[in-house]
Amino acid sequence: MAARSVFPMNQQGVRWTAEQVLALAPDAASRKTGSRLGTAGPWSEAGSSGSGAVWGLCRGSGRTPYRTVVDTAGGSPAYKCSCPSRKFPCKHALGLLLLWAADEPVVKDGEAPDWAEEWLAARRAKAAAAAGDTAHPDPKTPDPQAAKRRAEQRAERITLGAAELEQRLSDLLRGGLAAAEPSGYGLWEETARRMVDAQAPGLAARVRELGAVPASGPGWPARLLEECALLHLLDAAWGARERLPEPLAATVRGRVGLTTSAGGPPVRDRWLVLSQYDTPDGKLVTRRVWLYGEESGRTALFLSFGAVGRAPQTSLPMGLTLDAELTFHPNRIRAEIGHQFAAPAPIGSPPPGVDTTEALHAYGDALRDDPWLDSWPVTLHRVIPAPSGAAAWQLIDADAPFALPVEPTALSRPGLWKLAAVSAGAPVTVFGECGHRGFTPLTAWADGSTETVPLTEA
Amino acid sequence: MTSTQCTRTRPATASGAARPGGDAAGCSPQGVAHDQHHDQRTDRHHDQPEGTPVSERSAPEEASRRATDRRAPEADASVASSAAAAAASAVSWEELVTVALLGTDRRTLPQGLAGPAKDAPAALLDAAAHRTVRRRAGLVPAPAAPRPTPAPHDPRPPLPPAARRRLAQLLAGRSASPAAAGGRRGTAPDLTELLPQWLAAANRRRYQAPPALLPAVLDAARARTDLRPQALAFAGVRGLWLAGLNPDWRFALRGGSSGSALPDPDDEAAVRSLWEEGLFAERVGLLTTVRAKDPAAALALLATTWSTERAEDRLMFLDSLRSGLSDADEPFLERALSDRSRNVRTTAAELLSALPGSALAARMATRAATCVSLDRSGRTAGGERVTVEAPHECDADMQRDGVSPTPPAGRGERSWWLGQLVESAPLHTWPSRMGGRTPQEIVALPVSDDWKEELHAAWCRAAVRQRDARWSRALLGAPSAPPAAGPGTSSFAERAKLLAVLPHGERAEWVASFVAAHGLSEAFQLLAVCTVPWSEPLGRAVVDALDIARDAGSYPWSFSGVMGLAERCLDPGEADRLEILTTTPDEQEDASPGAAGYWSEAFQRLVGTLRLRAAMLAELSEPPDRAHPDPVQAAQTAPHPEPAAHPHP
Structure with a gap:
């Protein structure tokens, strides 16, 4: 679970947009029902305070209205509602935030009523205490000897798991990929479970993905061979991890599935929130937030997780910049958000971008540190999205005869049409993930515009 | 940049089956990542042996194959490679895939891969890993497809x-219909x-549509035809440009609702050339636009090509004359009554009957007048009444004037013909036929032999078609009268049409x-x-x-x-x-x-x-x-x- 970021309480004047509010919805149904409650009709005694609290009474089907209160201060809003819904945030909280976002007159400025203030005060006290904790490292660090012993045991298990996996790959290639195709998914599913038992979730996830390759259309044997080979490479690298230089060894540990933690000196910068999107991942929802540091030029990935039906807690305001400290994981891309120094501010300009050739260079360079990377975050400057043949799109350099194909799975997403609409045949700036399967556009800016258009919403 | 991994060679101690090793040459992550300098032209993914699926290469791969390593990586070529890696790169990728597909038990490894220190699958995977990372690291962009023509500028303000x-x-609430959400509508x-x-x-x-919302606007218009005219007008030129790229939004390109690509109706040469060369939808749109601006010009435009148009096109073109219809259209419509196509004839007759001063209307008036008359004989007994004598035949002249001879199932021929005659006759014929009565008084008259319903219904249609407010008012009757007892019609759909005339x-x-x-x-x-x-x-x-x-x-x-x-x-x-x-x-x-x-x-x-x-x-x-x-x-x-x-x- 990602550490909860701590933000200062003074968030006056930063009102979210309806899009940001709707991004908090745990599922499509909540988004719809929440939208319908985002009107003055059912609400009474609604208000908001300068410290970022929003509250209101929402008339439902019962006799007593629901009491809804949201604390928007900080990057991770907190909700409380007296309704029985198990969705989180519930539709009432979403509706209330929509009202607030639209600056509806029914939401009056003022002081929170007692029922809301009680919860707000308790919550903020807790947050302050947590902030104190992170400042002073946890005093009750577990016995380092025991921790070391546990880590060694786990490494042994992983080594056994890797050997078992290596054996499976070996058997597979002895018999041939063609022979394995019919048994396909079940075989890999079982192997994946074995890797989970071996406490190597990274291996398990890769193995599970192998199961889908034979159904991925023409050319699957080549793709399956590629993925098997990379898995083999990872097995081999795990075995050799003690002889690898440290950054690479850390990458290998991370890829195998050992948890890494952020460390090192925090990097303070004005971090532009480039993109935020959720991907379902078994019983979890993984939220990825891409950040770009205006001064450092670094790109950072902030991950948070939520159970299905519950949006991950942290939602960062897309298209705004956070003056904040980030601490990075050993892979130097994943980061945790630390102290935030000021309220989010509008962006001055999109991040500087590169052309398609440099984008692929960037991916190629990144493979040096992590050959298992499928893609790399890149901002393309002055590219034109255009269809290239049946069911294929390209991002074409405005000033050169080169192009990147759009990643096949991005072709069926509504974001592609948004991108086309924003561009309308003219060059745009596009942030996305550039990899060996093509480019996945995530965010766009029209030429000369600072309006951040997310391409990842449903 | 470290070269320790890259220069490591195959370990002498590695045993065959239970290899813990990852330090095999060319298999270490860094080694492969750096080894990007080899000539990629050997990576042929085509020319595969028969029986293996042809691999479909993505564009970057195509590009990488075409490229003769344009991208000389920073990796120093002299540092990187080991002997095994060099050997591996001599083998084509297709060979590797073929061996993998069939299995190393059936196919022997190509020369240079097999070695005594490793079993075949591991050697194959080593080589494939090396190849995979090298290929990914060496990708270059694909050649660009033709650039799209940019959308025209939308001058409206944001x-x-x-x-x-x-x-x-x-737009987000669009798909959340309350019925689908389970009945009760709640308070929202x-x-x-x-x-x-x-x-x-x-x-x-006159606001411009926000570009990022255009897909949602077009999707909304796709789902609801009633939204289309407004949605497409709002989407404007950029929306139309976008719709041209997505087959789901093809509807936007149909018909004249867009009006964007059409020339200015005053630009005669452009109008003429589009009219003669345009696609059907463009031409309908053009005709509609010109008609809205200058009805006579539209008629003249249509007349230039009328005789060479296909029957179904003639029907559509004729239909666009409905707006701005006037007596000036009569000669053209009268000629269309002799058209080869029956549908065209019927539509022309309908349009003419909406012009109460037309010759067709006069002919219909004469016919209708022979069928409907005032019976004064009962004046003493119970007041005057309307008598109806429905036509006995539907002759050729009637048919030329658009009367359809065959009734739909369940209706008698004669009442069917009567209805068509009365609905096409100008309403101003009736007051004089009915002893100088006002429309109110006429609809109040009793009608003989159960013809009342049929006759009043036809008058209703006539009032709507001729947009006659006095007759509509009369046929609607007093709003306080019980609907069933009023004059005219008891159908609410018909009444709504009459109301629309007021x-x-x-x-x-x-x-x-x-x-x-x-x-x-x-x-x-x-x-x-x-x-x-x-x-x-x-x-x-x-x-x-x-x-x-x-x-x-x-x-x-x-x-x-x-x-x-x-x-x-x-x-x-x-x-x-x-x-x-x-x-x-x-x-x-x-x-x-x-x-x-x-x-x-x-x-x-x-x-x-x-x-x-x-x-x-x-x-x-x-x-x-x-x-x-x-x-x-x-x-x-x-x-x-x-x-x-x-x-x-």
């Missing part, structure tokens, strides 16, 4: 920020139903009186033809009727149709007056259980929707984005007066 947010909200406004009004208001103010104010007044007298249960279709927002008396009548229905103890969903209309059509200014109805009164003894609560909910939704509409319109009236004042826009938009609100069904 929406004010609040209006933009509202549109996003309305139905955003879907407000989209048409929003679009109409935005178009009246001026807006009179229409609203008539419906208000109707609602006051009969309540709401039958008023839906009539209300739907009233102008939005409803006039004050009409709004009051509807609200009073709803209030009465509540007091009567019925459930609000019996009136859900009217409630929905009221939400969309009441003047938003009424919200405050309605607020009082949103309270839940104590349950009355004779009321349906729980009804009071549901009514209060329904009124809450009504008030909420009215407030939302008021907010919506206010947002659109805000000055557009202050950051980009555009004097050209101001100059262009200023001279256009605001058109009247369109009635929204």
Whole structure:
């Protein structure tokens, strides 16, 4: 679970947009029902305070209205509602935030009523205490000897798991990929479970993905061979991890599935929130937030997780910049958000971008540190999205005869049409993930515009 | 850059089966990542042996194959490679895939891969890993496809920020229809139903559609045909450009609703050339545009090619003459009565009969007059009456004038012919035929032998077709009269059409009186033809009727149709007056259980929707984005007066 970021309480004047509010919805149904409650009709005694609290009474089907209160201060809003819904945030909280976002007159400025203030005060006290904790490292660090012993045991298990996996790959290639195709998914599913038992979730996830390759259309044997080979490479690298230089060894540990933690000196910068999107991942929802540091030029990935039906807690305001400290994981891309120094501010300009050739260079360079990377975050400057043949799109350099194909799975997403609409045949700036399967556009800016258009919403 | 891994060679100690190792040459992560300098032309993925699936390479791969390593990586070539890696790269990727597909038990490894220190699968995977990472690291861009033609510039100003947010909200709520959500509508406004009004208001103010919302606007228009004209006008040239790229939005390219690619109707040469060379849809659009500007010019344009058009095209073109129809069209239409196609003839006859001064109308008047006359013989017995003698045959002349000889199943021939004659005869023939009576007096006359229904129905159709307000008024009768006993027709659909002929104010007044007298249960279709927002008396009548229905103890969903209309059509200014109805009164003894609560909910939704509409319109009236004042826009938009609100069904 990602550490909860701590933000200062003074968030006056930063009102979210309806899009940001709707991004908090745990599922499509909540988004719809929440939208319908985002009107003055059912609400009474609604208000908001300068410290970022929003509250209101929402008339439902019962006799007593629901009491809804949201604390928007900080990057991770907190909700409380007296309704029985198990969705989180519930539709009432979403509706209330929509009202607030639209600056509806029914939401009056003022002081929170007692029922809301009680919860707000308790919550903020807790947050302050947590902030104190992170400042002073946890005093009750577990016995380092025991921790070391546990880590060694786990490494042994992983080594056994890797050997078992290596054996499976070996058997597979002895018999041939063609022979394995019919048994396909079940075989890999079982192997994946074995890797989970071996406490190597990274291996398990890769193995599970192998199961889908034979159904991925023409050319699957080549793709399956590629993925098997990379898995083999990872097995081999795990075995050799003690002889690898440290950054690479850390990458290998991370890829195998050992948890890494952020460390090192925090990097303070004005971090532009480039993109935020959720991907379902078994019983979890993984939220990825891409950040770009205006001064450092670094790109950072902030991950948070939520159970299905519950949006991950942290939602960062897309298209705004956070003056904040980030601490990075050993892979130097994943980061945790630390102290935030000021309220989010509008962006001055999109991040500087590169052309398609440099984008692929960037991916190629990144493979040096992590050959298992499928893609790399890149901002393309002055590219034109255009269809290239049946069911294929390209991002074409405005000033050169080169192009990147759009990643096949991005072709069926509504974001592609948004991108086309924003561009309308003219060059745009596009942030996305550039990899060996093509480019996945995530965010766009029209030429000369600072309006951040997310391409990842449903 | 470290080279320790890259230069490591195969370990002498590695044993065959249980290899813990990862330090095999070319297999270490760094080794492969750096080893990008080899000639990629050996990576042939084509020329595969028979029986193996042809691998479909993605464009970057194509590019990488084509490239002769344009990208000389920073990796120093002299440092990187080991002997095994070099050997591996001599083997083509296709060979590796083929061996993998068939299995190393069946296929021996190519020369250079097999070694005594490793088993075959591991050697194969080593080589493949090396190849994979090298390929990925060495990708170069694909050659660019042809660039798209940029969309034309949309000169309209951008929406004010609040209006933009509202549109996003309305579009997001689009698919959440309350019926699909499980019945009860709750107290929240139905955003879907407000989209048409929003679009109409935005178009009246000539705002540009926000590009990022265009896909959602087009999707909305795709799902609802009634939204299309407004949605496409709003989407504008950029929307049309976008629709050209997505087959789902093909509908946007059809018909003249777009009007964007069409030349200025004053540009004669351009009009002429598009008319002669354009696609059918473009030509229909062109004809409609020219007709709206100059009806005679459209007719002249059509006449230039009329004889060479296909029958179905002639029918469509003829149909576009419906707007701006005048006596000047008569000669052309009269000629079309001899058209080869029966459908064209029928349409021409219908258009001519809408011109009461036309020769066809006169011929029809003569025919109809022989069938319908005033019988004065019973004057002493019980007053005068109308007698009807339906035609006995449908001769060739009648058929040429558009009378269809064959009735639909279940209708008698003679009454079918009669109906067509009367509906096509100009209404002004009747007062003189009926002893100088006014339309009111004529429809009040008794009719012999059960012909009344047939005759009045035909008159109704004639009144609608000829847009005759006096006859419409007469046929509608007094709004307070019971619907079944009134003159004209008891069909509410027909009555709604008659109402649409009346001026807006009179229409609203008539419906208000109707609602006051009969309540709401039958008023839906009539209300739907009233102008939005409803006039004050009409709004009051509807609200009073709803209030009465509540007091009567019925459930609000019996009136859900009217409630929905009221939400969309009441003047938003009424919200405050309605607020009082949103309270839940104590349950009355004779009321349906729980009804009071549901009514209060329904009124809450009504008030909420009215407030939302008021907010919506206010947002659109805000000055557009202050950051980009555009004097050209101001100059262009200023001279256009605001058109009247369109009635929204």
